[in-house]
Amino acid sequence: MATSQSHAALNAVARDKLSQVLTRVLEKMAANEAEVFTASEKEQLQSMLKLSEEQIDAVVNVSRGIFSDAAAFGQVDRNLFVDDDVLHIVEKTWRKRGSSLATQIASTQPLETPALTLQKTDWRLHLEMGSSKLKGQSQPTAIFQLGLANMSSSSNETETLDIELSHTELRSLFLQLNAIQTELDTPSAA
Incomplete structure (x- = not known):
């Protein structure tokens, strides 16, 4: 389960690019692909977003967790401990693209809950x-x-x-x- 500190990785992404990154994560989740970005795409993201490879990996992992939960529960958790504008972008991306992929994501991304x-x-x-x-x-x-x-x-x-x-x-x-x-x-x- 992601922590508030790991969710904060989303705050580091430029707001004008965040929706594109989130959409890509959603599409790869729906296709059940493990790798969201190729090595060359990661390099491009690093230079474009001014983020390290570890930060990009953190953004992808956090986004996967958020969208897995959203697919299971029908909505994005509003308690992400991120900036308000980031939360708005995450919710908007989910409404525009994710909600239509929710069934696919939920079937390929098992919800991890302890018994x-x-x-x-x-x-x-x-x-x-x-x-x-x-x-x-x-x-x-x-x-x-x-x-x-x-x-x-x-x-x-x-x-x-x-x-x-x-x-x-x-x-x-x-x-x-x-x-x-x-x-x-x-x-x-x-």
């Missing part, structure tokens, strides 16, 4: 006490702690995921869980 299993749940009420200046502005929240174990790993380590929900969010989750439970309880008509 996590819920091992433990816990919750607590969180209430911040206000000061005299913030009187009446404190709202309670529920904090759920989910203990998740990576079943594909040989270690028995569990990862803790904390989820903080307001009253409205908690109610919405409750209603969704009830709807799921109703569907599970109803025998299928097949």
